[in-house]
Amino acid sequence: MRKVIIIGGGPAGLSAGIFLSRDKIPTLIIEKFSCGGNMLLTENIENYPGFPDGISGFELSENMKKQFIKFGGKIKNGEVEKIKLEDDKKIVKLKNGEEFITDVIIIASGSSRKKLNVKGEKEFTGKGVSYCAICDGAFFKEKEVAVVGGGDSAIEEAIYLSNFANLVYLIHRRDRLRAKKYLQKEAQNNEKIKFILPYIVKEIKGKEKVEYLILQNMSNHNITELKIDGVFISAGQVPNTEFLNGILKTDEKGFIIVNERMETNIKGIYACGDVIKKLLYQIITACSEGMIAAYFAEKYIENL
Numbered sequence: 440m441r442k443v444i445i446i447g448g449g450p451a452g453l454s455a456g457i458f459l460s461r462d463k464i465p466t467l468i469i470e471k472f473s474c475g476g477n478m479l480l481t482e483n484i485e486n487y488p489g490f491p492d493g494i495s496g497f498e499l500s501e502n503m504k505k506q507f508i509k510f511g512g513k514i515k516n517g518e519v520e521k522i523k524l525e526d527d528k529k530i531v532k533l534k535n536g537e538e539f540i541t542d543v544i545i546i547a548s549g550s551s552r553k554k555l556n557v558k559g560e561k562e563f564t565g566k567g568v569s570y571c572a573i574c575d576g577a578f579f580k581e582k583e584v585a586v587v588g589g590g591d592s593a594i595e596e597a598i599y600l601s602n603f604a605n606l607v608y609l610i611h612r613r614d615r616l617r618a619k620k621y622l623q624k625e626a627q628n629n630e631k632i633k634f635i636l637p638y639i640v641k642e643i644k645g646k647e648k649v650e651y652l653i654l655q656n657m658s659n660h661n662i663t664e665l666k667i668d669g670v671f672i673s674a675g676q677v678p679n680t681e682f683l684n685g686i687l688k689t690d691e692k693g694f695i696i697v698n699e700r701m702e703t704n705i706k707g708i709y710a711c712g713d714v715i716k717k718l719l720y721q722i723i724t725a726c727s728e729g730m731i732a733a734y735f736a737e738k739y740i741e742n743l
């Protein structure tokens with residue numbers, strides 16, 4: 440029996456955990472991979488306050504994890520498969536069959552990369568198709584790669600990949616990018632980055648590994664081939680909510696709907712960070728919502 444179970448050990452989950460364990464509330468974070476979440480995909484975080492020279496995503500993750508453990512927080516490695524409700528108790532079931540009973544759940548399971556859902560994507564994942572430039576970029580030293588997407592992450596990844604690759608094609612479906620202006624400028628000034636707009640990827644082709652992309656021009660619908668050694672998909676995020684089985688209210692894309700206390704439609708279940716419907720998906724907002732969820736979860740426990 441745990442007072443609070445937090446699903447996901449990214450910045451939202453760790454911030455909630457730090458607040459609760461510092462207040463001596465027994466708290467367990469269940470994390471399926473490694474604490475840090477999407478921060479681990481970021482080489483250098485420059486917009487998190489307190490680090491004037493930036494901080495690596497790995498170091499910031501480790502610092503938050505240490506702070507949580509220092510106050511007595513516990514971490515369990517495992518993937519949540521289901522949440523069951525029995526009277527006032529909540530049961531969290533893991534994929535390995537283990538079950539945990541708790542009073543309060545904080546869902547901080549974040550989001551994952553959207554798939555393009557084109558032919559060849561699944562087949563070549565790990566064989567030239569990647570969803571993480573930080574993890575796989577170094578495999579493409581002096582090669583030619585493509586990044587698919589037009590947001591901040593896509594541009595950041597293209598810039599990062601230009602440290603390794605000879606040439607980085609940035610493919611986006613519209614003739615304008617969504618990314619922040621200063622990032623666009625940085626990419627435009629980078630001789631190794633070439634923009635391919637407005638194009639979509641129709642298919643990823645190769646024999647043993649990725650060799651080329653079939654692209655379609657969105658203005659005249661012409662089809663072309665682009666020879667590359669790897670393709671990084673950076674086409675947005677989808678919320679990690681498969682384990683909810685429809686028990687919580689979400690928007691049409693699956694992001695959980697919460698109020699300003701981070702309460703969901705079920706008493707004792709809170710949600711925070713990238714898994715909720717909101718306007719800004721950043722580390723600082725995830726941490727702030729984690730703290731708010733923890734604060735109101737603690738008040739809820741006091742009244743049980």
Ligand SMILES: Cc1cc2nc3c(=O)[nH]c(=O)nc-3n(C[C@H](O)[C@H](O)[C@H](O)COP(=O)(O)OP(=O)(O)OC[C@H]3O[C@@H](n4cnc5c(N)ncnc54)[C@H](O)[C@@H]3O)c2cc1C
Nearest residue numbers: 447449450451471476477519548549550712713720721722
């Ligand atoms: C490439 C990239 C670069 C970015 N750069 C920046 C930046 O420079 N500055 C900035 O402020 N933000 C940046 N962001 C955004 C930022 O990383 C996110 O807003 C933030 O990490 C969200 O935190 P979170 O805790 O809500 O979710 P996440 O970081 O996604 O963490 C969720 C955690 O939950 C775990 N999880 C999911 N499902 C389950 C399950 N069923 N069972 C157990 N565990 C589960 C996941 O493994 C993960 O560790 C970037 C994002 C990306 C992808």
